[in-house]
Amino acid sequence: MTTLNGVSSSAKSATSTRWTQLVLGLIAMMSISSPQYGWAFFTKPLRDALGVQLSTLQWTFTILIVLQTFLSPIQGYLVDKFGARLLIASGCLLSGLGWILAGHVTTIAGLYLTYGLFCGVGTGIVYVGVVGLMVRWFPDRRGFATGVVAAGYGFGALLTNTPIYNMIESSGYQQTLIVFGIILGIVGAAAALMLRMPTANDVLPQPAVEVSSVGTPPGEMLQTNVFWLMFVMMTMMSTGGLMIISQFGAFSRDFGVTSVTVMGMAALPLALNIDRITNGLTRPFFGWLSDRIGRENTMAIAFLMEAAAVTLMLLLRDNALLFVLLSGVVFFGWGEIFSLFPSTLTDSFGAKHATTNYGLLYMAQGVGSILGGPLAAYLREATDSWIPVFAIVIAMDALTGILALVALKPIRHAYATR
Numbered sequence: 001m002t003t004l005n006g007v008s009s010s011a012k013s014a015t016s017t018r019w020t021q022l023v024l025g026l027i028a029m030m031s032i033s034s035p036q037y038g039w040a041f042f043t044k045p046l047r048d049a050l051g052v053q054l055s056t057l058q059w060t061f062t063i064l065i066v067l068q069t070f071l072s073p074i075q076g077y078l079v080d081k082f083g084a085r086l087l088i089a090s091g092c093l094l095s096g097l098g099w100i101l102a103g104h105v106t107t108i109a110g111l112y113l114t115y116g117l118f119c120g121v122g123t124g125i126v127y128v129g130v131v132g133l134m135v136r137w138f139p140d141r142r143g144f145a146t147g148v149v150a151a152g153y154g155f156g157a158l159l160t161n162t163p164i165y166n167m168i169e170s171s172g173y174q175q176t177l178i179v180f181g182i183i184l185g186i187v188g189a190a191a192a193l194m195l196r197m198p199t200a201n202d203v204l205p206q207p208a209v210e211v212s213s214v215g216t217p218p219g220e221m222l223q224t225n226v227f228w229l230m231f232v233m234m235t236m237m238s239t240g241g242l243m244i245i246s247q248f249g250a251f252s253r254d255f256g257v258t259s260v261t262v263m264g265m266a267a268l269p270l271a272l273n274i275d276r277i278t279n280g281l282t283r284p285f286f287g288w289l290s291d292r293i294g295r296e297n298t299m300a301i302a303f304l305m306e307a308a309a310v311t312l313m314l315l316l317r318d319n320a321l322l323f324v325l326l327s328g329v330v331f332f333g334w335g336e337i338f339s340l341f342p343s344t345l346t347d348s349f350g351a352k353h354a355t356t357n358y359g360l361l362y363m364a365q366g367v368g369s370i371l372g373g374p375l376a377a378y379l380r381e382a383t384d385s386w387i388p389v390f391a392i393v394i395a396m397d398a399l400t401g402i403l404a405l406v407a408l409k410p411i412r413h414a415y416a417t418r
């Protein structure tokens with residue numbers, strides 16, 4: 001092995017390779033973000049076209065998230081066993097196909113089977129596969145690296161929100177689904193075909209924080225209090241964020257925000273663009289912060305900030321400008337769950353089974369989609385108000401922030417030193 005200034009050539013090569021892998025993973029994640037983060041644009045035209053209630057339509061979003069998350073342990077196992085490249089590429093193509101087929105359906109059942117089923121399975125493969133890759137390539141910057149690729153899942157919609165919104169207005173939602181399904185599927189698959197797992201020849205840096213060097217298998221992990229506490233916490237945070245994502249168009253209309261222009265732009269697409277920016281920035285930022293001050297300390301800061309921002313957004317909903325700006329703060333306090341939880345899980349249970357293990361934790365997102373999607377819509381219809389829905393979200397956000405310090409931190413420490 002040759003050396004240059006004390007640094008082995010293989011180490012230098014691995015350093016370059018892992019940053020390339022990070023960029024490719026980022027592109028793959030960006031290509032699958034629109035089915036989730038662009039959903040709010042399609043709710044009104046789909047309700048009008050299919051003639052269904054909001055709560056019925058929102059099951060499409062729930063099916064998407066449930067399949068994306070509940071199948072992720074199986075998808076993670078397949079990635080761990082057979083490698084990332086072809087599986088992640090197929091996931092990108094499947095997600096794009098879901099939109100293409102959804103552009104042709106005329107029934108709610110057809111929408112469930114296309115937008116819900118195909119996009120859900122496809123995005124799940126890509127998400128857990130890319131995150132599982134990054135926790136392996138970046139043992140020293142686990143929070144930051146998972147935050148970067150998770151940011152792609154938020155930032156990707158930033159590039160497509162305005163074109164999608166404009167195309168729906170000019171060409172209809174059906175043509176929009178077909179065109180963007182083709183584009184996003186091809187772009188994601190092209191990036192995925194250049195991904196690979198690190199090998200024994202890739203000399204990677206040592207972890208920057210104390211982590212488990214033991215690769216805890218999934219069955220053993222499921223028997224620990226650490227996992228189930230994290231599962232409950234991620235479920236509560238997912239519920240609040242997914243309620244706001246899936247219902248944003250609906251409650252914005254009820255609050256009278258969508259009929260207002262802010263800074264020369266329609267309030268809804270402006271808010272969603274700001275939200276995509278903050279939802280993307282929060283993931284590498286809080287991941288980076290957690291690498292330095294600890295996972296639980298960072299969770300407490302972010303989750304309590306989220307509770308405060310949702311409270312203010314509700315109280316100040318009559319002010320369109322503040323509503324739009326506060327929605328961005330809300331997503332800045334929510335999106336980091338996708339960097340903090342996978343890095344915390346891998347710190348606790350090791351990298352050997354990282355993709356499968358995170359697939360199990362990621363199922364919390366599916367539970368949150370049920371609570372924050374159709375059940376939140378049912379509560380809104382039953383009470384004729386969004387206030388009970390927001391009150392529950394605020395309470396769960398605050399509770400999760402407190403649990404990070406008073407429960408997760410000591411329980412994780414006890415598990416690590418057992």
